[in-house]
Every structure is written in structure tokens, then in C-alpha cells.
Amino acid sequence: MSLPEHAHGHESAIKTPRQLLITVILAFLIPIAIIILLVNLVGTSIRTGAGSDSQSEEAIARRIQPVAGFKLVDADAPKVFKTGEQVFQSTCSACHGTGVAGAPKFGDKDAWAKYIKQGYEDLVKNAIHGIGAMPPKGGNASLDDFEVARAVVYMTNHSGASFDEPKEPAAGDAAQAEAAPAAKAEAAPAAPAAPAEAPKAAEAKPAEAQPAPKAEAQADAGNAVGKKLYESVCITCHSIGLAGAPKFGDKASWEPFVKTGLDTMLKNAISGVGAMPPRGGSQASDEELKAAIEYMVNAAK
Numbered sequence: 001m002s003l004p005e006h007a008h009g010h011e012s013a014i015k016t017p018r019q020l021l022i023t024v025i026l027a028f029l030i031p032i033a034i035i036i037l038l039v040n041l042v043g044t045s046i047r048t049g050a051g052s053d054s055q056s057e058e059a060i061a062r063r064i065q066p067v068a069g070f071k072l073v074d075a076d077a078p079k080v081f082k083t084g085e086q087v088f089q090s091t092c093s094a095c096h097g098t099g100v101a102g103a104p105k106f107g108d109k110d111a112w113a114k115y116i117k118q119g120y121e122d123l124v125k126n127a128i129h130g131i132g133a134m135p136p137k138g139g140n141a142s143l144d145d146f147e148v149a150r151a152v153v154y155m156t157n158h159s160g161a162s163f164d165e166p167k168e169p170a171a172g173d174a175a176q177a178e179a180a181p182a183a184k185a186e187a188a189p190a191a192p193a194a195p196a197e198a199p200k201a202a203e204a205k206p207a208e209a210q211p212a213p214k215a216e217a218q219a220d221a222g223n224a225v226g227k228k229l230y231e232s233v234c235i236t237c238h239s240i241g242l243a244g245a246p247k248f249g250d251k252a253s254w255e256p257f258v259k260t261g262l263d264t265m266l267k268n269a270i271s272g273v274g275a276m277p278p279r280g281g282s283q284a285s286d287e288e289l290k291a292a293i294e295y296m297v298n299a300a301k
Helices: 005-010 017-046 057-064 084-096 109-117 120-129 145-157 171-187 200-204 215-220 224-238 251-260 262-271 286-299
Strands: none
Touching (some): 262 286
């Protein structure tokens, strides 16, 4: 006797004990695997900086490093001169990195051609003493003449020239140059000694009012970080109001920028605005830029 045809359609797919065992095992493993994959997916999507190196040891060290640092320098040690590239990055790039105010742009052979024709001596002389919109030594008075010459050679040789690298002055020459002002002071005649006793009338005279401190003197009381960045980078344009930059200590020229607020000024300094390149052409951090802005704003109050 045969079974009805519809009975064959309800037969189980599991026909042997082995198939049953495999089915039971898979019934446990598949849900577990799915759960693990979902956990990993959720964990990856909410992990800060996923897919980047923001959590690497180097990136963390950069974020937590101090805003400013210091190093001990032996006053008697020989002077260590900056290279031409270092001077360019710290001082010259603000204008020559972008070609602002007619400055020949770094690497632009056509823009530099007419200046290179003037010759090495004239180029260095103009860089040291200033010419046109360019202040003496690019606005960084702390630079040595030799360092300025190095920067000139660095920029011109990357823009079509082939000048020789200037020779570093001997230690004796540098020491003699530093001692010259002291020698002149010693050679000057001594001022006549003040009288031993001042007249009694002078004692009764009220003390004269001291002159009001200058804006820069007031700003010196601010943080040293902002002052340092200003003197190494920002001074190039802001000391003379180059290319529309608000002039240091000039309240009227700073007023429109101060009205926009510190956050807006910092954002513009970071990304660049008008003739000003991003970060003023420097490698300064956001904190250093903020300190420099506060330093200049305080000087203009």
C-alpha cells in the first residue's frame, strides 16, 4: 500500500542524526557571530578618530605639548646663526610666500629676475636697511646681517639665481662686534657728578607726573608667547600697517577687527584673510596665534 502523494511534501529535511547535530550547532553559532559583528560595527562607528591617526602616541603628544617652551643658553657660547630657510620661514614667508604688497614670490623666477640683476650686494643691502614697503630686516630687528644675507641667497637661489652661500663670521669677529658698543660707552666722557646736596627748595617741589606708558610697554605685561610670535612673524606687516594690516598700537586701525570678536579674528588668522596668508605664513599653533592677537589688541587699547 503506498502513501498518498501529499504525504511526501511534509517530510523533514533532517533525515540523519548527523544532520540534526549540524543543525543544532549552526543554530547556536550563527546568532553568536551576528551579535559579535554588530558589536564591532557599533564600537567602530562611535570610536573617536576612527580611521585616522588621531589616537596615535605622536598625535596625542602633539596635542598635549606646552604652548611655549624654553631652553637654557650659555651666554658665553658662540652664537648659533639661523639658516636661510629658517629665516625665510620665520620672517620672510609672510610676504614673499604669497607675493603680498608687490614682494617677489618665492620660487617665481619672472618676479625675481629684475631684482637678481641688481646683484648680491644690492639685494643684501636693501634687505638689511629696508626698501619700499619692506621694513629693515623684514621687520625682525633681532636678525644678524649674516642671517639676512643667508635668507636672501636662499630665496634668490630658489628663484633663478646662483649666488654663493655667504661665509659665516668667525667667533672673534662676532665677539668684537658685540663688544664695540660697550667699548664706545667706556670711551665716552664721564658725566659730571651731581651735587652732593640738593637745594631744600628742590626737596619741597612735588614729584613730576611720570609720562604715560606707551602701548607697547603695556602690551609687554601680557603673555610672553604672544609677544614672541609677534616679534618673529607678525611684526613684518603689523609694525608698519603693510597691505592693510592693522598697525601695532593704532587703536583706530584695530577697532573694526576688534568689533568682530576674538573668535573671528582667530579664525581669519588661521585660514588667512585678504593679503594675510594662513597663520601669517608661519607654523604657529592655534594657541600661539590667539596669544599674538591678544597681545596686539591689548597694545591698541
